Amino acid sequence: MNPSFTDEERQFQQQAREFLTAEFPADIRHKVEQRIPLEKDDYVRWQKILFRKGWVAPNWPVEYGGTGWTAVQKYIFAEEMARIGAPEPVAFGVKMVGPVIFTYGNEEQKQRFLPDILESNVWWCQGYSEPNAGSDLASLKTTAVRDGDHYIVNGTKTWNTLGQHADWIFCLVRTDSRVKKQEGISFLLIDMKTPGIRLSPIYLIDGTPEVNEVHFDNVRVPVANRIGEENQGWTYAKVLLTHERTNIAGVPRSKVRLEKLCALAARTPDGQGGVLLDEPVFRNRLAEAQIQCLALEYAELRALAAVSVGKAPGPESSILKIVGSELAQSIDTLYMEMAALQSLPYVPEQFAVDFGGEVIGQDAAAATALTYFNNRKASIYGGSNEIQKNIICKAVLGL
């Protein structure tokens, strides 16, 4: 047993830190720190920097442009990224569709799609959930009917994140409705410019149009854009989920947020002449969150260690998803409570770079309630925490 990093790992940590300090653009960092929403160009510009360093896709095999890092190195890198506030590459390309393409796609598809994902030339989005297929995803009803060399796709996808920026969408579609629901699903790649696709934004309670509904009205998709076999899409989608598991617990980000919270609470007045960090109830809850973060970190390290000796990631990732999302949400709550009354103003325009008016509240206080509202999604998306518990019951406890 050895819980500490090796010398090589520490060296790598140093190298990663130096790279990020030097290369993460100051203007994007400013936006992240000031909670100014990032634009498409910010993501793309940053991902291209990572690409040039060869570090955009740690979870890809080396032959397709991956880093060849060990699980521990990936962990270190994620932690350094969180520390500096650098956004991870948009998940839909690098983490989601990329692995499906290099695992199940044919040669032509690999050559056609993978380089543009690595270079951030093409923005991908996801077409999984439907208005009536959420937790029960396999009951999806968007149809793809064969017509010569094409499929004709009809239906509606929802909770499509940042599709307004996307060039392509990967979709689960029904190609056979006579068989068991999991067995009639195919995996299609669809160009968003194809006639018949319409996006309607869904505004969330924090006021942002972060997600969309995507409507498909007789959309013609070449059969050549199907990944793997017809009706095998569910299998591919499940494999994709194991790749999504990298860093699913969000430990690095939670750790950094807790450190910042401590620093902020140490200079936030408690209203009685002292500071909030010394207020026993708040301090206690903050400590509980830190303890939970430590437990989760070691749960994740154990899982990583298992993967690094060749075991496939198992249902323990459900633990990481549940505990990680709930920890993040409890940190959201602590931030909101720290900000107290100043969590309540809704003044999104004051975060704009060129805002010249009277700023309401302190930087640290602003938008904490909005973050709390928005991040209730964390226990809903990616397989809701209820679904994760079902997985634990079935796959681990044998219930």
Place this chain on the structure above:
Amino acid sequence: MDFSFSEEQQMLQESVQKFVQRHYSFEARRAIVASEAGYSPQHWDLFAELGWLMVPFREEDGGFGARATDLMVLMEAFGHAMVVEPFIPTAVLGGGLIAALGSAAQKDAMLGKIMEGSVQIAAGLYEEGSRFNLTNVQTRVQSRGEDYVLDGSKILVLNGSNADQLLVSARTAGEPCDAEGISLFLIDANSAGVHRYGYPTVDGHRAAQIRLDGVKVPASALLGPVGGCLPALEQAVDRAALCLSAEAVGAMDALLQKTVEYSKTRKQFGAPLSAFQALQHRMANMFIECQLARSIVLMAAMKLDSDIGAAEKAKAVSAAKSRVGRAIRLVGQEAVQLHGGIGITDELDVGHLFKRITAIETLFGNTDFHTRRFASL
């Protein structure tokens, strides 16, 4: 023992419910929230016409009796529909302070206008570093001849941008956090040196940050005894906190009702969500929280209407605000979680109810603050 509503309370409840049904659909509310003022002056006139603006005032002041139980009935019905009209800032807090502390002349000048709906009031009581501590007042006062000059800054002044009159706490003696030395001033919101930065709050209400920059006011602007306003201030804020707690009871009830309904219609895995026992139990927990919140608010309202001492009343309100705050976290989060993604969309009322009760948890002292205050009293 009798917990049933009086005939008058039933009528009050029915009249609010009727108003809400007729005028306060979720879509109608959305339009009001998006309007310039952020509330409906027409509705405000109707509140006056229906006598609701008299509810916070004693009969000798021309009011309806100033019973906390009546306010509870009214606010709970408001909570169901997320009414955004500034009833608490103007009628409960502002009006309550003037009724409690005002001279005969001040009461004559203001109370009638409040009840007929022709004046809006906002109370600036919190400052950047004060958190929820009403004694932590750094706004300074200097005497200049017959006049006073005020300098300071107030945060999250509810209804601050729409108010005609501002009530501000200021320190005429002592150090921040001293109980003595706090005075109240009733000033024209458009006085020279008053800078108001209005904004919407995350729950669709309106507030303002207010800077007082050498604001010169006559001695007649003083409300209540110089340096001795804290007791009345605490009582008025407690009333507002109780009103908010009652509003939360109504809003949580709506959330529970909507969640139960949704669970019966939303089908996944071939069955309605309501068929899954794990989810049934979570709705049972929401119900328990709603009932406890309702119970403790009733307790506090009845105590405020009794003739027990001030400390005991304060303790009852802190108990209610603290316990309701705990219920708010569970009911709000579970309502959203059980709805899934749709629960955090702007389109559905559930997310808006969630935001409103979350704001209520913070306003006039959050759960931690009131738990601590309960223990200290």
